[in-house]
Every structure is written in structure tokens, then in C-alpha cells.
Amino acid sequence: MTGTLPTLWGVTPDETTRRYPCDELLPDPRATWFRGIDVAAPAPVVHRWLCQLRVAPYSYDLLDNLGRRSPRTLTPGVDELAPGQTVMTLFELVSFARAGHLTIRLRGGPGRRVLGDFVLTYDVRETAPGRSRLVVKVLLGGGGGPVARLRRKTLAWGDLLMMRKQLRTLRDLAERTPSDVDPG
Template identity: 50%
Template sequence: MRIPGPVANWGAADDETARPEPCDRLLPDADVVLHRAVDVAAPVPLVFRWLCQLRAAPYSYDTIDNFGRRSPQELTPGLDDLQPGIPFMTFFTLSSFAPDDHVTLWVDGMPGPVAVTYAARPGPRGARIYVRMLWRAPGMPFGRRAAGLFLSAGDLVMMRRQLLNLRDLAERDAARA
């Protein structure tokens, strides 16, 4: 199903949305494909390190998605020691990763399976965070399209905050160096 405009794509360029990502292999028959991206004035390795922080917390609206606990504001030692199968953001499992490039996460639930790749790539200001999220909607009483629109809109609000928080923290750390 095709989700319209800014609900499906916030900040991602055409070349990013066309590029294959590791999550595509996990859920090739996704009903919903979402793209999110933001420029970051920090080096790619630092941005990737902040993506690894998603092991500790979601970095979105902590009251809603982190049980009221504040997401760590400093890098936590060891969170960049990655291996497939470790948990991320409570509900997700690390499927694959490439150092200083991406982490790809998976969950079978929510409802329906979700696969997501968070990538730290070179960008015009130093780096870019690019995210592709795939979702397969189960049969729902109010329809798959309505469920897709609802999920996409909710994700836009939450992930926008997440990416802006990660950007701000990486830029703060880059300015300190």
C-alpha cells in the first residue's frame, strides 16, 4: 500500500529511498515503507555511536516510549559492542549491522512484523541519519490502509523527535571535540 507524501517520507532524498537497505531482505512483502532522514553536523562514526545508544532508550518522547525515564544524554560505554540478537529499544532485536554504517532491527509484533534500518552516512553537513521502516499489517477490523496511515502518522511524530534528539546530541558532542 502506498502511504502519501510527508507521512511516508520526512527528509529523505530520492537516491536514499531508491537505495537497497538491509531491512528490505527481512520484510520484502511489506505493506508500508517509511523513510526518515536528517542532516547532522558531526562525523559519521560519532553519529553511528549515537545510533548504538538506541540499545538503551528510544530517544523520542520519553514520557510515552521510555516509561517516563529520560534517555541517556551521554554516550554509554559498551553500547557499540554489537552482535546480532541483542535487544534495542526494548522491543526490537538487532538483526545485522555494519560499523559506522547501519544497524538493522527486527520485531515480530506491534501488530505485524517490523524491520528497520538506521544508517549513518556521509552528508552535506558531515553526516546524515537515514531510516527505512517496513511494516506488514495484519488483517485489521478497520482495514489495512487505515492501519497503515495511522501507524505512519504516529511514526512520523515519534521518529522525527527521535532523529532530532540524536542529531542534537551528536552535534553537541562534535562541538565539544
């Protein structure tokens, strides 16, 4: 795995050059970040845990979930996806593919005014029987001035900290889920 912190973490060169669904939503981003992790669970199980992002962020709950613990069991029905659904409170689901990806975009309003356009694809691919790769591509829009550049640089470090925790938590939960569970 290669990486140049804070823009790359846990990804291969091949993963940074392929196309992701978020590329269609923000074709000329001001910043691009990648995060990736190996998971000892089948892609459908990993994807089912990604659907849980509709319920909670699975990162540092004290900071980004108002102190509430992200559920440690699968929530029935959250895998019934439809564009426009809320994901992690601030995002909306744009597109998805079963056992493939979730693509989300920061909702309009104060969040987008502060952060700029923010689009992510969580991509799951089976690498071997019972094993997967989870890669997230993050695209940011926004202005090009010095304040916007400083904001993006600061956000990159914050995102790395939060996303690394999120991906590790989702990995651990997927690896504890029996592979015969109905992933949805």
C-alpha cells in the same frame, strides 16, 4: 528534500530508491516509510549515538521510556554490538556495520501481533568531512484487510511524530559530541 507526509520526511528521491539491509528481511512489505536528517558530525559519532538505542528510544521519554530521560552521554559498552541484542525494548538487532547501519526487527509476541512485522534500518553516510546523513527506512508487513490498512495509516503518523523527535534528538547529541571522542 522531498516528502509526502506521513510516509516520507526529510529524504531525497535517491535515498528512497537505494537498497537497505532491511529489504532482505521483508521483501514484500505492505508499507514503506522513510525519515532522514542532516547531521553536522562524522558518521562514526552518529553511529555511536545510534548504538544508544540499545539503552533508550530518544524520542518522547514520557510516552516511550516510562518517563525516564534518555541518557545525554554515551553509555560505555553499548557500542559492542551483536545480533539478537535488545534495542528500544521492543526490537532486536538483526545486523549492523560499524559507522554504517543498524538494522532491527520488532520482537515476536504481543507487539508483532498488534503491529505486524516491523523492520527498520538506520543508515548513516558521511556526506562531507564532519557531516553525515542519517536515513531510516521502515518496512511493515501484516494483513491486507481494511483494518490492517487503517492500522498502518495510523501507525505512519505516530511513527513520523516519534521518529522525527528521535532523529532530531540524536542529531543534537551527536553534534555536541567532540569529533575526537572514541566512537567505538
